[in-house]
Each structure stands twice: as structure tokens, then as C-alpha cells.
Amino acid sequence: MEKILALAKKVAEEAEVYMVSSEETPVQFESNRLKNTQYKQSQTVALRVIKNGKTGYATSTSMENARQLVDDAIATAEFGTKAEFQFPALQEYPQVAVYDPAVEKVTLEQMTQLGEELIARITDYSPEILCEAGVTKANFELNIINSRGGQANFRQSVFGIGIEGQLIRGTDMLFVGDHDGSCHPILKTDEIVRVTLRQLELAKRLAKVSTKPMPVIFAPDGVISSLVLPLISAFNGKTVLEGASPIGDKLGETVFDKNLTISDDPTIPYRTGSRSCDDEAVPCHRTPLITNGVVSNFLYDLQTAAKAKKKSTGNGHRQGGLPTPSPHAFVISPGKSGFDEMVKSIDEGLIVEQLLGAGQGNTLGGDFSGNILLGFKIEKGEIVGRVKDTMISGNVYQLLKAITAIGNDSKWAGGFLFTPSICCSNVSVASR
Amino acid sequence: MTTPTLKCKLKLRMPDLQAIGQELAQLLKKQNADYIEAHLEEGQFSSISYRGKQLESISKTSSIGGNVRALVKGGWGFVSFNDLNHLQEKVALAVKQAAFVGKEVSQLAESKPIVENVKAKIKENPLLIPLSEKKQLLDEYNKAIWSTSGIQTSNLGYGDGHKKTVFLNSRGSFITQERTDVTLRAVAVAAKDGEVQQAGLSEGSRNDFSPIRKLHKAISELSQRAVDMLTVPTVAGGQYTVVLDPILAGVFVHEAFGHLSESDFVYENEHMKEIMVLGKVFGGPHLNIVDSASRPGLRGSFKYDDEGTPATKTYLIREGKLAGRLHSLETAAKMKEQPTGNARAINYRHPPIVRMTNTYIEPGSSTFNDIIADIKEGVYAKNWYGGQTSMEMFTFSSGETYMIRNGKLAEMVRPVMLSGNVFNTLMNIDAIGNDLDMNQGGGCGKGGQSPLPVSNGSPHIRIRQCLVGGK
Numbered sequence: 001m002e003k004i005l006a007l008a009k010k011v012a013e014e015a016e017v018y019m020v021s022s023e024e025t026p027v028q029f030e031s032n033r034l035k036n037t038q039y040k041q042s043q044t045v046a047l048r049v050i051k052n053g054k055t056g057y058a059t060s061t062s063m064e065n066a067r068q069l070v071d072d073a074i075a076t077a078e079f080g081t082k083a084e085f086q087f088p089a090l091q092e093y094p095q096v097a098v099y100d101p102a103v104e105k106v107t108l109e110q111m112t113q114l115g116e117e118l119i120a121r122i123t124d125y126s127p128e129i130l131c132e133a134g135v136t137k138a139n140f141e142l143n144i145i146n147s148r149g150g151q152a153n154f155r156q157s158v159f160g161i162g163i164e165g166q167l168i169r170g171t172d173m174l175f176v177g178d179h180d181g182s183c184h185p186i187l188k189t190d191e192i193v194r195v196t197l198r199q200l201e202l203a204k205r206l207a208k209v210s211t212k213p214m215p216v217i218f219a220p221d222g223v224i225s226s227l228v229l230p231l232i233s234a235f236n237g238k239t240v241l242e243g244a245s246p247i248g249d250k251l252g253e254t255v256f257d258k259n260l261t262i263s264d265d266p267t268i269p270y271r272t273g274s275r276s277c278d279d280e281a282v283p284c285h286r287t288p289l290i291t292n293g294v295v296s297n298f299l300y301d302l303q304t305a306a307k308a309k310k311k312s313t314g315n316g317h318r319q320g321g322l323p324t325p326s327p328h329a330f331v332i333s334p335g336k337s338g339f340d341e342m343v344k345s346i347d348e349g350l351i352v353e354q355l356l357g358a359g360q361g362n363t364l365g366g367d368f369s370g371n372i373l374l375g376f377k378i379e380k381g382e383i384v385g386r387v388k389d390t391m392i393s394g395n396v397y398q399l400l401k402a403i404t405a406i407g408n409d410s411k412w413a414g415g416f417l418f419t420p421s422i423c424c425s426n427v428s429v430a431s432r
Numbered sequence: 433m434t435t436p437t438l439k440c441k442l443k444l445r446m447p448d449l450q451a452i453g454q455e456l457a458q459l460l461k462k463q464n465a466d467y468i469e470a471h472l473e474e475g476q477f478s479s480i481s482y483r484g485k486q487l488e489s490i491s492k493t494s495s496i497g498g499n500v501r502a503l504v505k506g507g508w509g510f511v512s513f514n515d516l517n518h519l520q521e522k523v524a525l526a527v528k529q530a531a532f533v534g535k536e537v538s539q540l541a542e543s544k545p546i547v548e549n550v551k552a553k554i555k556e557n558p559l560l561i562p563l564s565e566k567k568q569l570l571d572e573y574n575k576a577i578w579s580t581s582g583i584q585t586s587n588l589g590y591g592d593g594h595k596k597t598v599f600l601n602s603r604g605s606f607i608t609q610e611r612t613d614v615t616l617r618a619v620a621v622a623a624k625d626g627e628v629q630q631a632g633l634s635e636g637s638r639n640d641f642s643p644i645r646k647l648h649k650a651i652s653e654l655s656q657r658a659v660d661m662l663t664v665p666t667v668a669g670g671q672y673t674v675v676l677d678p679i680l681a682g683v684f685v686h687e688a689f690g691h692l693s694e695s696d697f698v699y700e701n702e703h704m705k706e707i708m709v710l711g712k713v714f715g716g717p718h719l720n721i722v723d724s725a726s727r728p729g730l731r732g733s734f735k736y737d738d739e740g741t742p743a744t745k746t747y748l749i750r751e752g753k754l755a756g757r758l759h760s761l762e763t764a765a766k767m768k769e770q771p772t773g774n775a776r777a778i779n780y781r782h783p784p785i786v787r788m789t790n791t792y793i794e795p796g797s798s799t800f801n802d803i804i805a806d807i808k809e810g811v812y813a814k815n816w817y818g819g820q821t822s823m824e825m826f827t828f829s830s831g832e833t834y835m836i837r838n839g840k841l842a843e844m845v846r847p848v849m850l851s852g853n854v855f856n857t858l859m860n861i862d863a864i865g866n867d868l869d870m871n872q873g874g875g876c877g878k879g880g881q882s883p884l885p886v887s888n889g890s891p892h893i894r895i896r897q898c899l900v901g902g903k
Binding site: 030031034035036037038039040041042043044055056057058059060061062065068069072073075076078079080081108128130166168171172173175211238239242243244246320321322356357359360361362364365366369370371373388389391392393428429430431432 | 479480481483484486487488489490491492493494495496497507508509510511512513514515525529530532533563564567584585621623626627628629630669670671700701703704707781783817818819820821822823824825826827828829846847849851853855897899900901902
């Protein structure tokens with residue numbers, strides 16, 4: 001890395017070398033039995049240069065071709081955008097615990113046993129079900145150095161476990177399952193089994209749905225597959241800077257229900273989205289986004305912050321290219337309602353656990369739409385069965401303006417969202 | 433640490449994959465496995481993106497890596513790496529993992545050993561076009577987006593890549609292939625009075641830059657559409673007769689049926705085998721659905737798949753009946769059918785799995801006017817935004833939508849999401865046009881591997897009683 005930086009400094013005003021390496025061991029089960037084990041080693045080195053005030057960028061999987069990497073980055077800088085930021089100098093980083101050496105020590109045998117135990121507990125309840133399961137351990141290491149003396153690095157361990165069961169009756173297909181991730185080893189299957197068995201129990205009967213607006217409870221996984229994607233683009237400082245965020249000019253204004261509070265929090269210990277610095281060596285911290293319905297901040301990386309005359313919030317993420325603002329972990333504050341209480345209060349409505357088709361369509365405008373992959377019907381305060389062939393659609397800005405209830409049942413969904421169930425009224429429902 | 437790349441100073445970016453492959457071929461011979469294969473891959477990629485009126489980023493990437501996959505007693509081991517040293521240890525680890533898993537008898541279809549160096553027929557090579565020329569073209573496109581008033585922001589993303597791959601296995605195959613891909617995605621975002629609407633376009637090309645040069649008109653139209661969509665109404669949700677244009681019908685056939693025909697969903701699943709029994713009626717006698725990697729020049733085309741099986745043309749549905757399915761060597765053996773050459777991996781970091789290539793509905797005889805003539809109230813959905821399937825249920829969304837009233841195209845409405853159930857939606861296709869067109873702009877995701885270059889296509893089709901999401 002130092003060699004690449006030294007070479008780059010000879011031909012550019014500023015330079016930054018970023019390197020991430022990882023080792024990952026997945027164990028995979030298909031059709032209720034062990035199918036394969038894998039070991040994946042990977043590394044990427046990325047060089048960002050500023051030459052004549054403009055940004056150039058190149059990446060490689062090899063550390064050996066320093067000269068080529070520098071040449072590539074310099075070649076792109078000729079056409080690059082004006083760099084309006086400075087690389088961060090050497091500084092202090094918060095202590096965020098994300099590495100547990102115990103993850104690496106989990107053996108293949110233990111991982112296999114966990115998968116077998118998960119499958120056995122689900123098939124005990126439902127002998128017809130066919131399960132895919134996965135148990136994965138991984139280690140990541142990130143290193144950044146730049147020409148202003150800045151340097152940052154951290155190591156992260158990740159353990160993941162999950163199951164998806166498929167139950168077919170005639171041509172009816174039911175998909176159930178749950179997953180969990182942590183920087184600690186997850187050696188107990190109880191919670192995943194409990195969630196999956198509850199889904200199977202509730203799905204035993206099918207329920208009819210009529211085409212009309214009705215209240216919908218979005219369970220945590222339903223929140224992620226319906227409501228969160230539009231918010232991610234709306235709070236992106238870049239979308240705001242372009243004037244394309246529907247809430248971009250609403251800083252300090254009440255746009256959402258006064259019970260809604262959301263923050264981006266990369267400092268929670270041992271969570272997979274947590275970290276001490278972002279992908280450009282800016283320290284990470286918790287950023288409130290919505291406080292009691294009021295828009296309180298947007299997320300920035302260095303370049304976007306400089307253009308918007310703001311400070312980077314430590315949200316520079318790389319997805320193969322230059323850093324861009326992105327949340328680490330959305331945390332939606334819990335409310336007071338119990339889940340059962342919310343169900344009891346509904347005369348006719350739905351519970352959405354999984355929505356198929358999220359992220360298609362006009363997410364920027366807040367629209368979402370999809371087919372309910374896993375969801376249930378509520379009649380007179382009781383869950384009466386699973387719904388099928390049913391679509392819901394809506395606009396998150398309209399729905400989150402007046403929330404009926406927020407649950408006290410927060411859980412991690414999709415690895416980067418900690419959310420309770422959220423109940424909204426008047427969601428458009430279409431069924432055949 | 434030295435790698436073979438350093439021995440050859442004049443061609444730093446072209447490490448000798450052949451030589452590493454030969455070294456691996458020797459190692460594969462000595463292993464105690466039922467089957468073992470290796471992939472090596474070397475690629476160069478460049479990308480240019482714009483956000484709003486400004487160029488946002490421009491970058492170059494080079495990548496080299498490989499993997500080893502072993503089968504022992506029905507269990508698989510897989511090791512992937514960027515570090516090309518210590519190959520022997522990597523091969524041994526893959527075999528050890530497979531032996532840890534394997535407790536049955538391996539079943540893998542026979543395949544002929546093939547030794548071939550397949551050269552890509554590149555028409556206009558994007559790698560030989562200077563960055564300045566690519567940037568000038570994209571500047572023109574960005575200008576085209578902004579030529580319409582009412583545009584709030586935009587995205588323009590261009591990418592190209594060249595990959596050379598070496599495949600070898602314990603049966604003596606040693607196949608070198610190369611491919612060049614070009615993709616362009618444009619999105620125009622219009623905003624007014626707190627409303628935001630967006631319109632997009634995706635174009636892709638295989639081994640030829642030239643299709644990317646001719647998009648000025650399409651991009652200007654896209655901007656106008658985004659602005660127009662701000663003021664048009666939203667369809668009321670419910671069931672409609674829907675007519676799909678070739679692009680959206682291509683996405684439909686990919687989501688609604690293509691994924692269901694991938695045998696890895698079927699081969700160890702007795703229920704699915706009953707549902708997907710050959711000869712079962714899925715649609716009317718006018719319905720024919722094909723997957724073909726052997727159709728040349730498309731994004732999903734190749735000569736050999738990632739298990740070294742030659743590409744084929746497979747009828748999935750013929751005259752309305754289930755006629756075939758997509759196989760890897762393992763799914764073919766376990767279902768006692770012939771391999772179809774559909775084992776693909778997006779890159780060396782993943783094992784090959786059963787995937788589509790170029791999937792399409794064969795043309796019928798109706799003209800567009802025939803198709804809409806007797807529709808009293810219906811939806812004409814064009815262009816695409818995306819699609820997703822859970823096999824039985826699927827969704828896909830349009831990029832441009834109109835009402836059909838009394839047999840004629842009527843007012844524009846906001847884009848819609850369409851949804852269906854494979855077991856009745858295909859049956860409800862009651863008219864197929866004569867105007868097959870392939871969509872090259874798509875990428876497919878499955879099992880954590882995305883985006884895989886595929887194409888899909890169809891003529892115009894009409895679907896009765898299709899579920900449309902709306903207000």
C-alpha cells in the first residue's frame with residue numbers, strides 16, 4: 001500500500017489507497033441436506049488520485065501491479081470531476097467493537113450441526129417442507145492511507161445463519177424462513193425456529209381479500225421490503241443536493257408522524273453494519289435523520305458534503321466505484337404498541353411480512369408496490385389465514401405522515417435495519 | 433510473493449492464464465475426487481457515470497482470480513481466490529471440503545473433453561475506443577436528457593468490460609473463451625410541486641460498441657416521458673386485459689416462466705417434479721417459449737457454458753405444453769435428461785448454477801392493431817423497470833403505460849406494476865404478435881449472483897385478467 005501511495009504522490013497532488021481483504025466460509029444446505037462448503041478469499045485495492053484538481057480512480061485485485069494502477073487512475077483523472085474535498089488527516093476514531101475472534105474458531109463441524117439442527121426442528125413440525133439453509137463465517141479487513149497522513153483500519157468478523165423453507169401443496173407454494181447476522185458467533189437456533197414455525201402455523205389456512213383500501217401492519221421484514229428503499233434515496237445527501245429528494249428542502253420541518261424517529265447508527269457494538277470509520281477514513285457516528293417527525297439531517301460523503309457546504313457524516317460507501325453516501329444501519333425507534341394489540345384493533349386488514357417486487361418503479365417519489373409473498377389477513381382483530389394473489393401499493397410520504405401505531409417488537413431485518421412493526425391505514429390493496 | 437504476472441513485464445495486464453491453467457491441469461489429475469474443475473478469469477473494466485449535469489465518476493478496474501470446484505460422493509467443495517499462489521493447497525482444500533460433505537454417490541452427466549480456444553468476434557471493440565471519445569458521446573446523451581425543460585436530475589451510467597476465461601476439468605477439457613460487454617443506463621427525473629417521476633432506459637451489447645452510439649432520440653424521448661408522467665393519472669388497481677410490448681413481454685417471460693424452468697428448483701423436489709412434468713399444459717397451442725445461448729450475438733450467447741457444455745437451443749414450452757428445462761451437469765444426471773449448457777457463474781468468485789441465457793416467446797401472426805382491436809378497457813404497458821419472481825408468483829413493472837379504450841390507444845397513465853401467478857397467467861395469454869424483438873439491457877440476479885448478462889424478448893402479447901397494482 002505504501003508503495004502505491006509513494007508512486008502516486010510522484011505524479012498527483014493527492015492520493016488515497018484503500019484496501020479491503022476478506023475470507024469467507026459458507027456452508028450450504030439444499031433440499032434438507034448438506035450440499036457444499038466453500039472458502040472464498042478476495043482482495044481489492046483502490047487508488048483515488050487528485051491531479052490538476054480532478055479526481056481519478058482505479059481498482060485492481062492484485063497488489064503487484066502498482067505501476068499499472070497508478071497509470072489507470074491518472075488516465076481517468078484527465079476526465080474526472082473537480083475534487084472539492086480534502087482527504088482526512090490522521091485523527092482519533094471511536095471505539096466500535098465489531099471483531100470477535102470466536103467467529104474464526106467456529107469449526108465446519110459446528111456450522112454443519114447448526115444447519116442440521118435448524119432443518120430438523122423445522123421438518124419435525126412440517127415433514128413435507130424442503131429447506132435451504134446457510135451458515136457462514138467471514139472476516140474482513142479494511143485499510144486506508146492517504147497523502148495527508150491519514151490512516152485508518154479495522155477488522156470485522158461476521159457470522160450469518162438463515163433458513164428458507166418451501167412448502168408445496170398442489171401448485172400452491174409457501175415460502176417461510178428467517179435469518180440472523182452478528183459479529184459474534186450465533187450458536188443457538190431458537191429464535192429463527194420460533195419465527196419460522198409461527199409463519200407455518202399462521203399460513204395453514206388461506207384467507208380471501210377484497211380489492212379496497214385497508215389498514216396494513218408492516219412486520220419488520222415487511223418494513224424493509226416496502227417502506228425503507230424510498231427513504232434511503234431521500235436521505236442521501238446527493239439526491240438532496242440535486243433537488244430530487246422530496247424532503248430535501250424540509251430540514252427542520254415536520255414531514256412525518258410525530259411518533260416516527262429514525263437514525264443512522266454505525267456505533268452499535270457487534271452489529272454487521274457497524275464500524276469505526278467509513279470507506280474514506282472519516283470517523284463514524286450516529287446521525288439522527290427523523291426526530292419525532294422532523295427531518296433532522298441528511299447523509300454525506302466527503303465530496304457531496306463539500307459541494308453542499310456541509311460536513312461529511314461519515315457515510316462514504318464504496319460499491320465498486322468512488323465513495324457515495326449510503327446509510328450504515330437504519331434504526332427506527334420502537335413505539336408502545338404490542339403486536340397482538342395492533343392486530344386486535346383492526347377490523348379488516350393485512351399483515352405484510354415479505355413483499356415481492358420492492359424497489360421497482362418510482363422509489364424516488366416514494367411510491368412502492370408489490371405482490372405479497374408472505375402475509376396474513378386480519379378479520380375482527382384475529383389473524384385468519386395467509387393471503388395470496390394480492391398486491392399492495394402506496395406512497396411512503398403519505399403513509400408515514402399519519403401512522404396508526406408503532407410496535408414495541410423491534411428486530412434486525414436484512415442486516416441493516418432495526419425496526420419495529422408499523423401499522424398504516426388506508427393502504428391500497430388489489431386482489432383477484 | 434511473486435506471481436506469474438511479474439515475470440512478464442511488457443504485458444503486465446495480461447498474466448499468462450494459459451500457463452497457470454496448465455499447472456492446474458496437472459494438479460487436477462492427481463486428486464482423489466469424482467470430478468474436479470477450475471476456472472481462471474482475467475478482466476478489464478471501465479465505467480463512466482453522470483449525475484445531473486455533471487460527470488460524477490470515471491474509473492478503470494482490472495481483476496484476476498480463479499476457483500476450484502470438486503465433487504466427492506455427491507458433495508461439493510468450492511475455493512475461490514485472487515491470490516494465484518499456492519494452487520496445490522487450494523485444489524486440496526476444495527477436495528477436502530467436498531469429502532467432508534459427500535455421503536452419497538456422485539451423479540454428474542457425461543461430458544466430452546473439449547480443448548478449444550474460442551476467439552470473440554468483436555465488431556467494434558469498446559476497449560479500443562479512447563476514454564475521450566466515450567465521454568464525448570455520453571456528454572451528448574446527457575445534453576439530450578437536459579434538453580427537455582422540467583428535468584430535475586438524471587443518472588447516466590456507462591460500463592464496458594472484457595473478460596478472458598479458462599475452464600479446465602478432470603475429464604481433460606481446456607477451454608479458453610473471451611467476451612466483451614457494454615451497458616448503458618439512463619434515468620431522467622422530473623419534479624414539480626413536490627411530485628417526482630422518473631423514466632429510464634437500459635441498453636446492452638455483446639462484442640460491439642456500435643449499438644450504444646445510436647441512442648440520442650430514445651434518450652430525448654425518455655426525458656419528455658418523465659415530464660409528461662408528472663401530470664398523468666394513476667390507474668385504479670384491479671384486473672385488466674393487458675397488452676405488453678416486446679421489451680416488457682420479454683421481462684415477463686423471464687420472470688413468469690424462465691426461472692421456473694431452471695432445474696435446480698426441481699431436481700431434488702418431488703412436489704416440483706409433479707408440477708413440472710413434461711407435457712403439462714401451461715398455455716394455449718400458440719405459445720412457444722425458448723431459451724437459446726446458441727443464438728449468436730446476444731448478451732446471453734456463448735459457445736460453452738461454465739461447465740464446458742456446448743450451448744443449445746431448448747424449447748421450454750412448445751405448443752402450450754412443457755417441453756424441456758434448463759440443466760447443469762448435475763441436474764441433468766439426477767433427472768435423467770440431457771445437459772443443456774445452462775450452468776453459468778457471474779465470475780470466478782461463485783460456482784456455476786443453472787441460469788437462463790437468451791429467453792423469448794416465439795412470434796405468432798397477429799398485428800398490434802389486431803391485438804388491441806376488441807379491448808374495451810385495458811392497459812398497454814411498455815418498457816421495463818424491473819421484475820422479480822418467487823416461482824409461483826411474479827411481479828414486473830412497466831416504464832411507460834397507456835390506457836386502451838374501445839380498441840384504441842388512449843391516455844397516458846403512470847407506470848404500473850403487474851403481478852400474476854404462473855399457473856394461470858400463461859394460460860391467459862390469448863394473442864401473440866408477429867414482431868419479436870430482443871431486449872439486451874437486462875441483467876439477472878439469482879443466488880447472490882447478479883447481474884448476469886442475459887437477454888429476453890417477445891412479440892407484443894395480450895394477457896386477460898392480469899392483476900395491476902394502483903390506487
